[in-house]
Amino acid sequence: MSSTPNNIIYLSQPSSVSMADDWYDVANLDHFWIKRRFEVFRQLLRQLNLDLQNFKVAEIGCGNGLVQYQFSKYYGIDVDGFDLNQVALQKSVATEQNLFLYDIHEKNAEYKNYYDLIILFDVIEHIDDQIQFEIGRAHVWTPVTQWSRMPSSAWKKK
Numbered sequence: 239m240s241s242t243p244n245n246i247i248y249l250s251q252p253s254s255v256s257m258a259d260d261w262y263d264v265a266n267l268d269h270f271w272i273k274r275r276f277e278v279f280r281q282l283l284r285q286l287n288l289d290l291q292n293f294k295v296a297e298i299g300c301g302n303g304l305v306q307y308q309f310s311k312y313y314g315i316d317v318d319g320f321d322l323n324q325v326a327l328q329k330s331v332a333t334e335q336n337l338f339l340y341d342i343h344e345k346n347a348e349y350k351n352y353y354d355l356i357i358l359f360d361v362i363e364h365i366d367d368q369i370q371f372e373i374g375r376a377h378v379w380t381p382v383t384q385w386s387r388m389p390s391s392a393w394k395k396k
Contacts, residue, residue: 319337
């Protein structure tokens with residue numbers, strides 16, 4: 239394990255991903271999509287009545303740390319961010335959060351059943367082998383007893 243001055247902890251080698259690096263120059267905390275998806279997620283969490291204060295939370299596919307930042311500011315919790323894209327991690331706005339360059343397919347024993355909540359915002363559609371990805375994700379996740387699918391109707395403003 240090695241780290242750099244920009245707080246990225248390298249557990250794996252950087253890898254190409256199905257996401258244009260240019261996105262990280264456009265995506266920011268004021269972007270309509272970034273704001274809306276977080277608003278919807280907060281509504282879902284309220285419906286589930288989950289208190290995240292004692293949860294170990296990770297975001298897989300954290301990119302430039304927008305979701306990590308939103309969670310840390312709104313809920314006052316730490317969110318570990320994982321990505322394979324070194325460029326995205328170097329542009330992270332989540333400067334007070336842990337950033338890992340890590341391939342979850344490697345199934346690092348240190349992270350087996352480590353997290354209570356895994357956040358995946360806009361990730362699955364960029365994964366070529368979704369079954370292997372889910373196997374890797376399941377390795378790091380200790381399932382909570384409640385889960386809910388977010389219906390597409392939740393994305394529409396009321």
